[in-house]
Amino acid sequence: MEKQVNKTSSLLIIGNEILSGRTQDKNTQYIGEKMSDHGAPLRQVRVVPDIEDVIVATLNEMRARFDYVFTTGGIGPTHDDITAASVAKAFGVEFGRHDGAYAVLHEYYGDADFTDARASMANMPVHVDLDLIDNPVSAAPGFRIENVFVMAGVPKIMQGMLDHVLTMIEGGQPTLARTVMVESPESEIAALLAVVQDAFPHVDIGSYPQFKQNAGWGVSVVLRSVEADMLDRAQAMLVDALSQNGISLKIM
């Protein structure tokens, strides 16, 4: 519903451990919030297994379709860390040592602890349009290649990297949000919501039922837009409509 002035971003999670249910993904929510604030909102997320062909095909589809693609996972030193090599393949370029990354890793570990496994984290696609992404937690850098940003999967490290990524990409209008909590079932406010949505096509109105122990069912109505005064007016109209119908509400 929002005007398409903002750049679009997307997230490719490389993660057998997410698909198997072993690990709860936390990166989507973090990146979703940050990009919403940065004005390049997340428009799609995909989780794929650690299989080269799948990563290559998925990445090529996503980088053609979205302004920015973030990847998380699979850039460590072990046999299952195949992201960087897969990205090289997706771009049809060689995969080899990046001198800058090698230097960063060498300095961090020192001569004695700079094993082959650690040095392997300096291997990246060989491409003229590539920058390193700083890793303030554990040194091994991520990288940007064209519009693709390759980051670690461990949330703490990814979050550190994302700070750097945000300085590298064009921002836009942040998506603003207002939440109105209603203690009625969704179906009792459905008609009112539809009227408000029709009146404000540039405000995206979402209705999210939730069940709370001791309180029963309620609904969070979330209004989102890049336009602040449109948002204020839509919220005012909604609050009026709810009040006139005797529905109790709380503005969050």
Place this chain on the structure above:
Amino acid sequence: MEKQVNKTSSLLIIGNEILSGRTQDKNTQYIGEKMSDHGAPLRQVRVVPDIEDVIVATLNEMRARFDYVFTTGGIGPTHDDITAASVAKAFGVEFGRHDGAYAVLHEYYGDADFTDARASMANMPVHVDLDLIDNPVSAAPGFRIENVFVMAGVPKIMQGMLDHVLTMIEGGQPTLARTVMVESPESEIAALLAVVQDAFPHVDIGSYPQFKQNAGWGVSVVLRSVEADMLDRAQAMLVDALSQNGISLKIM
């Protein structure tokens, strides 16, 4: 790495609120674990916005590619609940009242409370190969159409529906898992892991670093396979290799 005897499943999350970061998705982990146990593991997850064209195109791609597609979200009574109509469009069929669903809803709400908004939840694709999915929490049913299973987004309701879904689909060999915790950095075990992985191509070995307050960096090595004795042998080989190299470990 596992033998491709099992059916494949996939998950389509219809969720502006997940993309914006407002809500933490919890359905992926739950469904991932259940399907892994059921022997039809999750092979892909996609999160898309509440936009009809996107839902239609994504669903058509996924249902052609995976044995089963689960959708979550967007089947309530409000204006932003466009999943069922989008599914009808994806299948190229009409969208109209399902008598069975209508009867379920009518009985649950009774004459007095059976509003139009509530009745709208009985609208579904009109298709000969469609079954209702029971909703033990709040009555409004989901539905199966061919290989697509349309469920609610609220975790409590989705989980109730999934119990019914599991009785409707073919299971296979559960994926079994063993976890070995190692208190060393990943790079110190990388070479050993690669050797074990090479020796057991039908065991999928994942290495997941994690940072723990007070304990520093450690690694969970997860071995997964549908073949129990292959898994036992791979684990034994790994434990031997780690022990011989003086690396302390814990079998979980």
